[in-house]
Structures are given as C-alpha cells and as structure tokens.
Amino acid sequence: MSTETAQQHPQPDPNANAGMEFSTEAYLDMDLLRFLTCGSVDDGKSTLIGRLLYDSKSIFEDQLEAATQASLSRGDERMNLALLTDGLRAEREQGITIDVAYRYFATPRRKFIIADCPGHVQYTRNMVTGASTANLALILIDARHGVIVQTRRHAFICSLLRIPHLVVCVNKMDLVGWSKETFDKIRSDFAEFASRFEITDITFIPMSALNGDNVVTRSENMPWYNGASLLHHLETVHIAGDRDMIDPRFPVQWVIRPQSDEHHDYRGYAGQVASGVFQVGDEVMSLPSGMTSRIRSIDIGGVEQQAAFPPQSVSIQLEDDIDISRGDMICRPNNQPKSGQDIDAMVVWMTDQPMVVGKKYQIRHTSNEARCIVKKLHYRMDIQTLHRDETVENLRLNEIGRISIRTTKPLFYDPYRQCRATGAFIIVDEQTNNTVGAAMIIGPTT
Amino acid sequence: MTTADPVSRPYRLTHLKALEAEAIHIMREVAAQFERPALMFSGGKDSIVMVRLAEKAFRPAKFPFPLLHIDTGHNFPEALDFRDALVERLGERLIVHKVQDMIDQGLASEDPGPFPSRNRAQIPTLLNAIETYRFDALFGGARRDEEKARAKERIFSFRDEFGQWDPKNQRPELWNLYNGRHRMGENIRVFPISNWTEMDVWQYIMLENIEIPSLYFSHKRPVVRRMGQWVPVGDAPFGPREGEKVEHRTVRFRTVGDMSCTAATESPAATLADIVAEVAAARASERGARMDDKTNEAAMEDRKKEGYF
CATH class of the missing domain: 3.40.50.300 (P-loop containing nucleotide triphosphate hydrolases)
Structure with missing residues (x-):
C-alpha cells in the first residue's frame, strides 16, 4: 500500500x-x-x-x-x-x-x-x-x-x-x-x-x-x-x-456615541450576543451595577430590528441613561449569569513555560479583562489514559488539568457546558503577552 | 431548493450574516484594545467590503480609525477616482502614504530588472506609515482562501518592530477571544474577513448593493499577451514591451492590484450577477491573476515574513 x-x-x-x-x-x-x-x-x-x-x-x-x-x-x-x-x-x-x-x-x-x-x-x-x-x-x-x-x-x-x-x-x-x-x-x-x-x-x-x-x-x-x-x-x-436561545447574555464590547448633532442622543451598547434572545421592550439588567432598564432599540449599522440573537453583532439602546461600559454584561433580571471571583476550570496549557501555581496571569473572558492568581492545580488529566494524576505540581505544554483561580474582580459567567461563549476564557502571560492557556469554566470553587 | 421560513426558523443566521457578525465583532475588538488602528484601503473589492463592515460596526458614529492607502503610484486611475469618491461620501479621514516619496527619499526602490514592480517597495512604505503615524493595528482585507500561507494566519496577526510575521510563533486564537496585548513598537495586522471566500465577498457586495470600481466589470481595454495572461497597458511605464502587440479586448479584473502586476481576464460579465455566475464557474483562483505570487512556491510566505500584508 x-x-x-x-x-x-x-x-x-x-x-x-x-x-x-x-x-x-x-x-x-x-x-x-x-x-x-x-x-x-x-x-x-x-x-x-x-x-x-x-x-x-x-x-x-x-x-x-x-x-x-x-x-x-x-x-x-x-x-x-x-x-x-x-x-x-x-x-x-x-x-x-x-x-x-x-x-x-x-x-x-x-x-x-x-x-x-x-x-x-x-x-x-x-x-x-x-x-x-x-x-x-x-x-x-x-x-x-x-x-x-x-x-x-x-x-x-x-x-x-x-x-x-x-x-x-x-x-x-x-x-x-x-x-x-x-x-x-x-x-x-x-x-x-x-x-x-x-x-x-x-x-x-x-x-x-x-x-x-x-x-x-x-x-x-x-x-x-x-x-x-x-x-x-x-x-x-x-x-x-x-445555540442557547433561552439565557440572554450580551457582553458589552464598545459604546457607540456619535459626536454629532444629528445623533446627539444616540448611545448604543455594541457587542455580539453570546446566548439567548433580546427583544425591543425587554426588561434588562446590567452587571456589575445591577441597574435595570428596557431595550429601546436594536440596530446593526443604523438599521433597526426587533430582536437580536446569537451570534449577531448588534448595537442596543436602552430607555434609561445608565452607566454601562466595555466588560459589562447585559442580561435579564430574572435570568442572570453566575458572578464570582473564585472559579474552577479545566485548562489546556499552550506554551513551553509551565503553568505555575501561585503565579498571576491576565485573563480575557467575554469582553472583560481581569487578572487572576492560580490558587490550586487539582489534577492533570492524562489524555492518553484519561487517568487523573493528583500529584503534579505544574502543567506543561499540551497538558490538561483542573485549576482553581481567584480573579481581581467578579466575572459574569455560565458553566462552559451550558454556554461556550460565556464559559470560556483565555490566560495571557503578563511578561510575554502570549496566550498561554485555554480555560473552560466548571463553576464556583467549592 | 427551500427558502428560509421566517416562521419556523425565526432566529436563524445565514452564513453570510454569520460572517458579517464575526467581522463586526473583530473590528470592535480592535477599536477597544488598540489606541491607533487604521483600515488599509486599496480601492479593491475586499477593502470596500471592509469599509461597509466598519459602517455596520460603528455607525451612526464616525469610524474610530482613519483609512490608510499605500499608494504605489501604479494604481489604475479608476481605482483612485473611486477611492476619493467613497471617502467623500463616508466623511471619514483618509491618509495616503506614497511609495514614490519613499523612493525619492531613498528608503525604497523598485525591483531591478525589466519588470517595474513596486510590490516590494510597498513594504518599507507601509512600515514607514506605521512609524510616522504610530499605528498599532492595521485592518487588512486578506482572506484565508486566497493563498496557502494565509490559510494558517491568525485573525490577529502579530508583527515585530520590523513588521515581520513569524509563522511558527503565532499566538493561539480561541473562541472569539482575541488577545491584542502588545509592547510599544509592536503592531498587529487584523483580518476581519479571514473566513470569507471570493464568492462570499461577491455575494455580500450584491446583497448589500455595494458600489465597486468599474474595473471589475467588463470593458474594452488595450492589453498585451504576457506570460500567458492579458496584461493591461497604458502610459509609461506601463507601455507594451518590445515585440508585444497591443490588442483591444473585452476584459475585466477579478482583483485590483497594481497595473504592473494585475492581469485581466477576457469576460463579458457586465453586472454583479454575471460576475457571480463567472466566479461560480471559474477554474482558476483569484490570485492566479497576480503575477507576484508565481515567483516561487513560498512567495507569499516570504513576503509576509518581511512585513507584507
């Protein structure tokens, strides 16, 4: 052959x-x-x-x-x-x-x-x-x-x-x-x-x-x-x-504020719908502030539409002038993501320099940025045998393990198994700026 | 073929709308993560689509970046006229950085030899523009279906202070999470339409009713037969070479680069629908009309490593 x-x-x-x-x-x-x-x-x-x-x-x-x-x-x-x-x-x-x-x-x-x-x-x-x-x-x-x-x-x-x-x-x-x-x-x-x-x-x-x-x-x-x-x-x-059409999640990526007389009152929260459906008139809540308002309009490039759903990139205007900026999460008052600073995740390590427990890293999650410290490495998964090795002290290139992190500020997330877009984050080395880890959130650290 | 049923599938996104949403997301991410981005505008169809996507991402506000044109001096006059009209309509800022100025200052030179290409001279010109305006991110309209090296390039493509691309040392790019962290002097090239194909671009132009330069539609033009292709001729330095016979043919351009390195195809396609039909039936790839890629197997990879787009 x-x-x-x-x-x-x-x-x-x-x-x-x-x-x-x-x-x-x-x-x-x-x-x-x-x-x-x-x-x-x-x-x-x-x-x-x-x-x-x-x-x-x-x-x-x-x-x-x-x-x-x-x-x-x-x-x-x-x-x-x-x-x-x-x-x-x-x-x-x-x-x-x-x-x-x-x-x-x-x-x-x-x-x-x-x-x-x-x-x-x-x-x-x-x-x-x-x-x-x-x-x-x-x-x-x-x-x-x-x-x-x-x-x-x-x-x-x-x-x-x-x-x-x-x-x-x-x-x-x-x-x-x-x-x-x-x-x-x-x-x-x-x-x-x-x-x-x-x-x-x-x-x-x-x-x-x-x-x-x-x-x-x-x-x-x-x-x-x-x-x-x-x-x-x-x-x-x-x-x-x-795609999850049930749980509305809208990470705010950018605020559109035209400096012109014609659009003086326009204040659009721009982003890509992570999950769920948003409709004009819906009552929404912004995190972390917890302020609520209603959706006044939804548009793409000025063309209005009645609803927004994943993975559309839209601009949302609210009825009330509340303070929302990049990194905030718009959701429904009765359907909010988890919020927390102590999080467990599965991580795939992606660089030659091993992951070190106790080290601080930058993370990027939805449109949010934060710093975190790796508190604990629970185990390394041997991807050939699926055996969990709990004796390891660090994760090397291509290794996969379960970690606990603590972040400098709360993340608004869902478990990865429930929503990929709000359950994933990347880990960035602050010295090299390289993307060194891919993480999938399991839930709060117990 | 069944058509979309808005009742039974209310929250469905067609592939073009999904690609559009991805591109808008990427553009906003760059606006948020970088201080001085610019959008590379050549007057070609891909950069025209990029402008439309920027409108979708940022209107009714102005773009949070200027357009940048690296002017080789070898442009088709039609492309320049189009550029100026578009910028006028948009009311956005255009920066033109000229290869000729670089040549005059001794910072760049034309390729020696019988072919007056300014392809390589674009590299120092682009790098000079980056230095002059301290751009930290540049949007480009490159697509991964164009060429093999591009198929492996990230959407956020990092360049060192010499503008070089290191294909073996690319950052992992996961989900829709783009890591734009960079040091002073480093910059990135960003390709929001990486995942589009030539057909997607044409269909989007048709769907959105986007105006494009007349060069893309069939027209009569003086051409010569060179290296098996129809090459446009004009005033010096684009005149016919010795032994070449000028013919008037009905042609159009599938891609609009420099006059000195873009070949025309014989085509009767006079409308967007004709062009789409032609692209659907085409047996040669778009970059096949670019003589600059044919030099060797890794031509694009080498030029990218030097800082080419």
Whole structure:
C-alpha cells in the first residue's frame, strides 16, 4: 500500500456535482457549519479533505497545478494532496501539518469551514484551537488499526471543548475487504469508551476516502451500510439547536456615541450576543451595577430590528441613561449569569513555560479583562489514559488539568457546558503577552 | 431548493450574516484594545467590503480609525477616482502614504530588472506609515482562501518592530477571544474577513448593493499577451514591451492590484450577477491573476515574513 504522500488526487466523480448547480438564491440562504478534522496523515485525512474540496469544485486548476508541480519537484510520483493543505514551508519540508489550516467549501445547502488540525500529541494545543469554534468534528480511524490511543485523545478533546456533533469516519474500508464485522467492532469499541464522555450526537460512517466510497456519494461496496454519505450528513446534520436561545447574555464590547448633532442622543451598547434572545421592550439588567432598564432599540449599522440573537453583532439602546461600559454584561433580571471571583476550570496549557501555581496571569473572558492568581492545580488529566494524576505540581505544554483561580474582580459567567461563549476564557502571560492557556469554566470553587 | 421560513426558523443566521457578525465583532475588538488602528484601503473589492463592515460596526458614529492607502503610484486611475469618491461620501479621514516619496527619499526602490514592480517597495512604505503615524493595528482585507500561507494566519496577526510575521510563533486564537496585548513598537495586522471566500465577498457586495470600481466589470481595454495572461497597458511605464502587440479586448479584473502586476481576464460579465455566475464557474483562483505570487512556491510566505500584508 502506498502511503499518503504518493497518492493520486481523487478523480472527480462525474455524478458528484449533480444538484450542485450554482444559484444565488440558494447561496444567500445557506447555513454555516464549522467542523474540524482530527487525524494524522496516515489516517487519510488529507485525502478526505482533498476529496471534499475537489468534488465540491473548491480547488482551482492553478492551485492543483501548483501542488502537482511541487509534488514533482519533490520527487513524488504523483500529486500529493497534502501539499494543497500544508501552507507553511516547514510543513512542506517536513511533510507534517504543524498548525491549523482553515479550508472553505460550499454546497447548495451549506457553507463549510474546515479547521484542518494536526493529529499528533505535540500539537494538542493546535487541535484545541480548531475545536474551540467547531460545531462538529470528524474523527478519522484507520479501519486496519481500529480505535487507538490517538482516537481516545481526539474524542476526549472534542468532549472537553463540547463540540456538539461527532462523526467517526472509519476510513480505508477497502483495505479490510469492506468488512461489516470490522466496522461494527470499531463502532462498539468507540461507543464503549465514549460513553464516559458527554458526547450526545455520534455518527459512524464506513468509507474509503481514496476511492470516494461514502464521502460524497453512497458506496456500492458496502450495501450493508444504510446511513448517509459524509457530505450528505454534513449538509443535513441539525445544528439549529446548538445555540442557547433561552439565557440572554450580551457582553458589552464598545459604546457607540456619535459626536454629532444629528445623533446627539444616540448611545448604543455594541457587542455580539453570546446566548439567548433580546427583544425591543425587554426588561434588562446590567452587571456589575445591577441597574435595570428596557431595550429601546436594536440596530446593526443604523438599521433597526426587533430582536437580536446569537451570534449577531448588534448595537442596543436602552430607555434609561445608565452607566454601562466595555466588560459589562447585559442580561435579564430574572435570568442572570453566575458572578464570582473564585472559579474552577479545566485548562489546556499552550506554551513551553509551565503553568505555575501561585503565579498571576491576565485573563480575557467575554469582553472583560481581569487578572487572576492560580490558587490550586487539582489534577492533570492524562489524555492518553484519561487517568487523573493528583500529584503534579505544574502543567506543561499540551497538558490538561483542573485549576482553581481567584480573579481581581467578579466575572459574569455560565458553566462552559451550558454556554461556550460565556464559559470560556483565555490566560495571557503578563511578561510575554502570549496566550498561554485555554480555560473552560466548571463553576464556583467549592 | 427551500427558502428560509421566517416562521419556523425565526432566529436563524445565514452564513453570510454569520460572517458579517464575526467581522463586526473583530473590528470592535480592535477599536477597544488598540489606541491607533487604521483600515488599509486599496480601492479593491475586499477593502470596500471592509469599509461597509466598519459602517455596520460603528455607525451612526464616525469610524474610530482613519483609512490608510499605500499608494504605489501604479494604481489604475479608476481605482483612485473611486477611492476619493467613497471617502467623500463616508466623511471619514483618509491618509495616503506614497511609495514614490519613499523612493525619492531613498528608503525604497523598485525591483531591478525589466519588470517595474513596486510590490516590494510597498513594504518599507507601509512600515514607514506605521512609524510616522504610530499605528498599532492595521485592518487588512486578506482572506484565508486566497493563498496557502494565509490559510494558517491568525485573525490577529502579530508583527515585530520590523513588521515581520513569524509563522511558527503565532499566538493561539480561541473562541472569539482575541488577545491584542502588545509592547510599544509592536503592531498587529487584523483580518476581519479571514473566513470569507471570493464568492462570499461577491455575494455580500450584491446583497448589500455595494458600489465597486468599474474595473471589475467588463470593458474594452488595450492589453498585451504576457506570460500567458492579458496584461493591461497604458502610459509609461506601463507601455507594451518590445515585440508585444497591443490588442483591444473585452476584459475585466477579478482583483485590483497594481497595473504592473494585475492581469485581466477576457469576460463579458457586465453586472454583479454575471460576475457571480463567472466566479461560480471559474477554474482558476483569484490570485492566479497576480503575477507576484508565481515567483516561487513560498512567495507569499516570504513576503509576509518581511512585513507584507
């Protein structure tokens, strides 16, 4: 079997584009689905992405030509699909993916943003980065090898970052004789360990990315599989329910105050709705002041609308002139986020300098900034075995642990599992200004 | 194809509106986290879309930053006319920083050789503008679908005091939390439409009814065949080279850069709808019309490392 570095680019399936004719009306009505791909080169990840891009006509001829030229000059026998996705010189030279690459394609139903993440353990932080904005994750498994340590690690990270939908792509089915038994075994192995995670929606698809089976079109080689092809699943998976429309949270990012006679009285609180729905006339409360008022108007760039919902970026005017500035949180009086300075969180460490208990860091949470001190490291999670090591004294690059922090001022937050937008914060080193940690709030320190 | 049903799906955001919301959020974040931002304005469609997004982010107030044009002196006259008319309508501040001034002062030079490109000369000009006006953040209209190196660049892209990008040392960028902390002298380039594709930009222009320069629509123009592409010719230094035959062709531009490095495509597309249909059917990428990217495999990565946008 040739390796991924010497595979032919997928031939376009003549039927693949049926129904893919372009229509502006359809284009303006598409949803956006962000997904990440977890796997390494050996799992056929590049081939799979290449096929999705190629079959949806998202690779241009000159890009193909450039990749083909580069493959030939490297001495590869055939076009190397990884060259389409590996953008940095060091990546091409070493034949590995180091950083997250973002790819785009669309079908008449949806627009897709792929966060193409490196799979190896030393790039855990890159995968976490890609996972932070994803609605869905593809986990690739080589059918010959089944569920391996890497698979568990990827599934754990997807669960930690609370990606609502998971698709397990059991790839290279052609190399196991299209065996239903093999697929079933992998499915039950995966389901068994995944039951320990909070993953609500898991779909398993047997496929051969190289040959195109079950990627864009249903495979004829696996009549025992009754499910959808991967692309069909991506186009139809229900994502409307992923956002919390119940708990209104509006972190104020910027105050719009025109210094002009015409708009003398305009005072708009600008921001992106984190969750819930706000409507004109709603009674709202601003934190930390606790002052209440009603929504007088909602607009985007001066165009008024009746309601605002996530992830819209809007400007809200209130009936009363109360003092609100960046970092404040607008909510409903009867539905407020938690408020507190002592907070427990899961943190992924992202830099070579270890996290030190007792050290002060800057944090950025919604539109708010604060300083914090790391009070305690409860445990480090071994992401290969999922064992909790309570003896550790610090967290190093790519390590994940549970910490308690105390902040200089109250944060207005929800548990991450309830709301990603108000439950996440980043940790910044005050000396280097680098982003050193990604944190997901569990709740108040007990 | 089913259309949106406002009754059954009242709180649904289409992908373009989701991308718009993301871009507005990024712009406001920069306004809040930096003292002296500026919006790079070239007169090209991407920067025109950026201006519209800034209106959405900050109106009815003025933009909390000026527009900055790095004028290579090789612009299409149509693009300059368009720029001035737009700035007039917006009532915003425009700063023009000229490559020619840098050349006159000996701070920049044209690429030697037979091709009079000022692409590289933009780099010291931009850095000089940053120094002169002490900009700490610059908005750019670059998109990740344009080029492989850009596909891996952050939305907040840090530059050292020489304007250099270090691709191996990028800050992690998670959720919608952007870390803009920087030291004196450091600055960032910010790409609010990173996640847009060429098609998204065109559809947004159509949806929002945004005016764009006439260069994007088909018109008759003198061109020559050079390196397999139709290259516009005009007055010196953009005249035909020896052996080149000037032809009048019906062409348009998919991208508007310098006259010296932007090729035209033969096209009858006279309306936005025509352009969208053409983009949908296109088999060559937008940057394929940029001769400057073809020099070598890592051309863009190298220029970015030097401080190019």
